[in-house]
Amino acid sequence: MCILCGELVINVHWTDQKNHDREYGNIVVAGESQRDRVRDRLRRVSFVNRILSFYGLDLRDWGGSKYILSDKKGSSKVVNDLGDMWQEAQKLTDNRLDPLDPGLLSHLRV
Amino acid sequence: MKNGNKCPITIVTGFLGSGKTTLLGNMLRGGLLENVSVIINEYGQVGLDHRLIRRIEERTTLLSGGCVCCNRRDDLISELLDMLNSHQSGNLPLDRVIVETTGLADPAPILFSITTHPVLTHHYSVDMVVTCLDAINGGMHLANNPESIKQVATADKIIITKTDISQHEATHHLIHHIRHINPSARVLTSANGHVSERLFDPDDSMTLPSASDILDKLEQAGSSWDSGHATNIRSMAVQFEEPLDWLAFGIWLSMLLQKHGEKIFRIKGIVDVGEDGPIVINGVQHIIHPPRHLEDWRDYEARNSQIVFIMRDIEPFQIMDSLTAFQNLIGAEPKIQEINLNPFE
Missing domain, CATH: 3.40.50.300 (P-loop containing nucleotide triphosphate hydrolases)
Structure with a gap:
């Protein structure tokens, strides 16, 4: 349950599974892996931003539980995970996001 | 159960x-x-x-x-x-x-x-x-x-x-x-x-033949298959020498499946993420099974990542190009140990 908006989060996206397992797999010590989790989120945001900058989009971590995706025209969306994020990003860019696009790849190699 | x-x-x-x-x-x-x-x-x-x-x-x-x-x-x-x-x-x-x-x-x-x-x-x-x-x-x-x-x-x-x-x-x-x-x-x-x-042998479904294993088997088989059928279906097996970054890999694969999931029939493999054990990934089109994080490398002799892709209308080099560019996000170009673009011909 997200305590900010009351939304029930029922699915763990597969990219979050590793931390989820570590946290809930065995005996839970409260907050034990929080530092890793937050560090991973921040790294993820910075990686994703290098991709999104090619399309004029930007992602921010929001309180360690959600992400905010925004474009330069002032639209923004709250997303739960990467699966959600790509979907919304496609909507904001008219389906232009393509990981096989040579233009994007050369942008990433710089 | x-x-x-x-x-x-x-x-x-x-x-x-x-x-x-x-x-x-x-x-x-x-x-x-x-x-x-x-x-x-x-x-x-x-x-x-x-x-x-x-x-x-x-x-x-x-x-x-x-x-x-x-x-x-x-x-x-x-x-x-x-x-x-x-x-x-x-x-x-x-x-x-x-x-x-x-x-x-x-x-x-x-x-x-x-x-x-x-x-x-x-x-x-x-x-x-x-x-x-x-x-x-x-x-x-x-x-x-x-x-x-x-x-x-x-x-x-x-x-x-x-x-x-x-x-x-x-x-x-x-x-x-x-x-x-x-x-x-x-x-x-x-x-x-x-x-x-x-x-229903336990756990057997997740084991993956190594790329060289597959090649060996093919040489033993000795005959060549006329690949006139289904030429737009391509498969490839890739082996990486060094650990991949799991975050960058997750970003790449989720983006790829979001855009091209219908064309990617199958992704299966073990990924070395530089930890005590590998992560087993198994995906069918847009759907990825929850990745399993193995405790150690006991079951696998060589410690490296091996991934098999089966896709339609996508060329293997496009996938490789994209994967290496995304790994580049962490500032390191992954070394590819072995790649079989056409392992079965």
């Missing part, structure tokens, strides 16, 4: 008349399957033990904005929930569920239904997809029916049926063709509905 607290589900698929029901019937009669419930999608001609079998009518809900593989199979969901109910109230011993699909069914919606349902996802896990292929007509089915190719591509195990009434050479040829489409699957043969080895 075995396997922790989740009941394993095996999906049995195969083209019309490929011998799915015969195989299941034999296994049930032979007492190989205790405490197994079977869900069947169509009316078969072979009498199976009715106590064990539940038949369902196919009801599919198309989710708004969903693609073909992201349909929800309501029929299956309600049946699985019923079973769970009887099991938990003590009326039904349940070690495994087998779902037999219709000949034209696509296994992806079944995976999608189970992995995204809020209750089912915590009580069931799909442990393997078994595809039956007819030794006599299999080649024809693969050539004429895209459904059949998809069934082979999504399989963890492929059973060549009817080897008792087919030519040995034809079977050999078919196995070669199958390896071309899906290098990661294990191929078994069955004569007259009797499969040559135990189908």
Whole structure:
């Protein structure tokens, strides 16, 4: 349950599974892996931003539980995970996001 | 229930008349399957033990904005929930569920239904997809029916049926063709509905032959398959020497599947992320099974990442180019130890 908006989060996206397992797999010590989790989120945001900058989009971590995706025209969306994020990003860019696009790849190699 | 607290589900698929029901019937009669419930999608001609079998009518809900593989199979969901109910109230011993699909069914919606349902996802896990292929007509089915190719591509195990009434050479040829489409699957043969080895060997579904293993097998096989069929289906096996960054890999794969999921039939492999154990990934189209984080490297001799891709209308070099560029996000170019763009020719 997200305590900010009351939304029930029922699915763990597969990219979050590793931390989820570590946290809930065995005996839970409260907050034990929080530092890793937050560090991973921040790294993820910075990686994703290098991709999104090619399309004029930007992602921010929001309180360690959600992400905010925004474009330069002032639209923004709250997303739960990467699966959600790509979907919304496609909507904001008219389906232009393509990981096989040579233009994007050369942008990433710089 | 075995396997922790989740009941394993095996999906049995195969083209019309490929011998799915015969195989299941034999296994049930032979007492190989205790405490197994079977869900069947169509009316078969072979009498199976009715106590064990539940038949369902196919009801599919198309989710708004969903693609073909992201349909929800309501029929299956309600049946699985019923079973769970009887099991938990003590009326039904349940070690495994087998779902037999219709000949034209696509296994992806079944995976999608189970992995995204809020209750089912915590009580069931799909442990393997078994595809039956007819030794006599299999080649024809693969050539004429895209459904059949998809069934082979999504399989963890492929059973060549009817080897008792087919030519040995034809079977050999078919196995070669199958390896071309899906290098990661294990191929078994069955004569007259009797499969040559135990189908549900524990944990075996996740093991992956190494790229060099596959090559060795091919050299032994010695003959070359005429690849005139299904030329737009490509498969490749990649081996990386150094650990991949899991975050960058997750970003890349989720973006790739979001855009091209329909064209990527299968991704399967073990990924070295620089930790004590590898991560096992297994994906069918848009759907990725929850990745399993293994404790250590005991089961694998070489410590490296090995990934198999099976795709349609995408060239292997595009995938590699993209994957290496994304790994570049962390500032390091991954070293590719071995890559087989066309491992089966």
